[in-house]
Amino acid sequence: MKQRTLRVIPLGGLGEVGRNMMAYEYDDEILVVDTGIMFPENDMLGIDYIIPDMTYLKQNRAKVVGIAITHGHEDHIGAIHHVLEEIQAPIYATPLTIGLLEAKLARHGMASKADLHTVRAGESVQIGPFKVEFFHVCHSIPDGVGFGIETPAGLIVHSGDYKFDHTPVDNWPSDYAKLADFSQRGVLALFADSTNADRPGWTPSERVIDGAFDQVFSQATGRIIIASFASLVSRMQQVANAAQRYNRKVAFVGTSMLDNMRISRKLGYLDIPDDLMVSIEQARSLPARDVVIMCTGSQGEPSSILGRLSTGTNRLFDIVTGDTVVLSSRPIPGNEENVYRTINRLFQRGANVIYENIAPVHVSGHASQEEMKLLMHLVRPKYFVPIHGEIRHLKQHAILAETVGIPAENIAILENGQVLEFVDGEMHMGERVPTSYVFVDGTGVGDVSAEVMREREALSRDGIVLVNLRLARDNNRLLSEPEILSKGFVIAQDSDEIFNSARRKVTETVSRANGNLQKDVEESVGDYLYSETHRRPMIFVTVSRF
Template sequence: MKKLNVKNNEAAIYGVGGLGEIGKNTYGIQFQDEIILIDAGIKFPEDDLLGVDYVIPDYQYLVDNKDKIKALVITHGHEDHIGGVPYLMKVLNVPIYAGPLAMALIKNKLEEHGLLNSVELHVISDKTVIKFRKTKVSFFRTTHSIPDTLGVAVHTPVGVIVETGDYKFDLTPVTNQPPDLQEMARLGAEGVLCLMSDSTNAEKPIWTKSEKWVGKSISHIFDNVNDRIIFATFASNISRIKTACDNALARGRKIAVFGRSMDAAIVNGRELGYLDIPDDAFVDAHELQSLPASKTLILCTGSQGEPMAALSRIANGTHRQISIQPGDTVIFSSNPIPGNTTSVNSVINKLEEAGANVIHGRVNNIHTSGHGGQEEQKLMLRLMKPKFFMPIHGEYRMLKIHTELAEQCGVPLDHSFIMQNGDVLALSKDTARMAGHFTAGDVYIDGSGIGDVGSIVLRDRQLLSEEGIVVVVATINLHNQEIQSGPDILSRGFVYMRESGELLDEGRRRVFKTIRKAMHGKKATESSIRNAIIDDLQEFLYTKTERHPMILPMLIMNGNEK
């Protein structure tokens, strides 16, 4: 078990995930034998992680210290903050505290994993205070692109440590109350030992636009469109969904919802009071066909070009119920997440080719970020007035810029700490120091498998995707040193077999000789023959094609008992 180099009069803070990256947000605040966990997120895989569905942190340090963990508190319901909850609960069973919307989303996840009845759940608000023997946790209201967003203040005997969660200062939000500036200022006045703050937009010298500003642009579009509107946004962006639905209702448009996550968002939004939409405002796909185009709004998922989402299937012409009609207006009310630009552009092109008018991007003022720019980050620093500062939720360059903003706001540069996942910062009332490191790498989730995809598997997938595979099949009697059938060579993704007969025939003859030679060795085994086939065939194929396909010998060993 990894023991931290932290004294009894010090609190420790660390990121299990979320430092030097966007995603996997999982932070720990520890005083002696009490650990408060904040969020448990996932990260979506980069393009080189072939076949991987999600990336979660390595939870081993938390598992080793599970008896100390008092609570998992959730700042809000986005995947990069709650997506890892079911995987964490499989190895730790700790009480979860979350706001109403985040809790509804977490319950869905736990139910999918068969964990709903085994986890202790508590719905909280910005007025909640959770007390433990040595620490307590309070909350303050923030604004983001999803309702019920909370900042977290962990009160320890050495001082208050504040984790902002994702935030911006939206003074005219659509679905929730404005940020509680008074509570933030009160915390700052009483004294914040360390501030852990969202760094996502640290590179942008702006004050992020309000959701109300986006609402005006969307209203203007609805005023000027007389045909069918297809509106795509994040299912979690309840504010944007509300804006679209309110505009539809005001103009007598009926609403059709497509996409499982969008359906769930509407249900949760209505149940929690964020969406005031009467039952008769909704229509299904069959009713949609009988309505005038000017009286319909299609609300759907797929604003990120996800191949299986409703909008992508509509664009491809593979959706069973909806197809593009000339005159349709498609609104992308989001910006592409880094890495999704190509797929989003592909969907836009297909929609345009089918005759739709597509409105997208910031140029049309139909999207704004949920994260504060530099001006809001400076305001947070001024309100909290921390003694020490630890930027979180961002890649290295973002964290670095955020420390420079902190210095401008009165936090000495040597009081700011740019940390990596697993780094430990020890805080006393007056000092801060680096106190060691624990392993906090990535764990890959592929289907239902957790951690069973490693670097070797990923390397094999990369090789298969780039160079293809060549399978060698032969039946061998090692005892008699005899090749009983084959070898046959099959190619997939390497060369087209029908047009490469000469190459494969030559390869077959070469493998025959290689097997004969390998069998005659004194210490010949199935493994040594396989290795000989791989080495010789790889060299031969590279000489002929300058490519390195994966070589997979499939040897059937007959009569090999001595």
């Protein structure tokens, strides 16, 4: 008889923030939860984004019976088109998430390839051996859910991204009743979001932003420009509501924000009367004090609307003195320099800039410590597994779990690829499956390896010096002076002396080389340049023989 084993295989989002993907496997059937991307860190040079390592799924392609998505943020849906290139399986999500998935797949020409199924919060769907119950959670995008996953091995609760907001903008609180119901039925394991595990207390309600907006709107005498995430639909609602309260018209700008606004309005997640909205062209002809513009760029992305406004390169409108700019967001770690640079430039152009330090114009979408404890008390799981976070978040989340009485041996801190098994109601560590960074750069997926990254790093630090040798066919006689060129090393035209000496070193080295000529020249030029500059440019030697 086959063992009744539930295997849990984290493929992304454990030990890092982003590219969330978890595989639940029972009896040769696999349910995938979420298909996210991760944004590159500052030293992942030239990379667009990172996707989960799907080696395990590719090896077990036939077993995948479904993909369930918790909500429409990029770190949960962003890799869907890469996944569908590897895996054929139906996708299950709530109406807004389906709407956002459709738009994304259409952009990648894959609309027809996907088998999308709408499941509303509160409903259930049977996916192979998994009965998946969608329960509503508050988050910084509407229609987010967590999953109760009933398996023959026991009931799993997968939180998704959540917070316990008692006064959410859409008046739809997290589904406490369902969580209590799970606990009545007995929960084998809780897998819960750890993003804010090192934040004490309780994340403020989205509603506090209304007060901050009131203050901004009542004081602004010119235009108001509010930047936020394109997916922060509830913030669009709050901006529209504030516009209405203060008799301004609102213009949404930017493709992604307009797309999300339209989808959310169509599906009823956004309630903005037609006559409150104007196009940016119309907005330009209205008096400044009658206008609010909402756009993207709150992370300081240079190519976003706000980024272009800060450098004076936006096409349809510019910053003028008297504008009030609100960054309704918080910098994602690693983006601080870009965000503050954007703020500084906006100040330079005459705007008054309001950001999180100045006024409470943003709150997090993730639970803080007290909410995390509440979730554990509501769900009362036997085992606890912190997910979504760096090691420090997972560790703190585990410490919190201990404080509410979950024994240390019932808590598993996993990293990507570490399989967890549940057999007869007991948790065990399983094997490790491959997981590595899969870099997406341009149209290439996975063709930037760690070594290519190290080369980019070396090139970025001290540049490159190129030595071109023309030698006789049969011996190491130089047919002409060695040619030396550089990029990113020094101001070449000011460095004749260094390059002349380097040429002499090369000539010398060539004349006495008897082993590997290229390597010898590389070393002697490298050593000489280091002695002169204390820099180690990459040295590249080409040899032509005639």
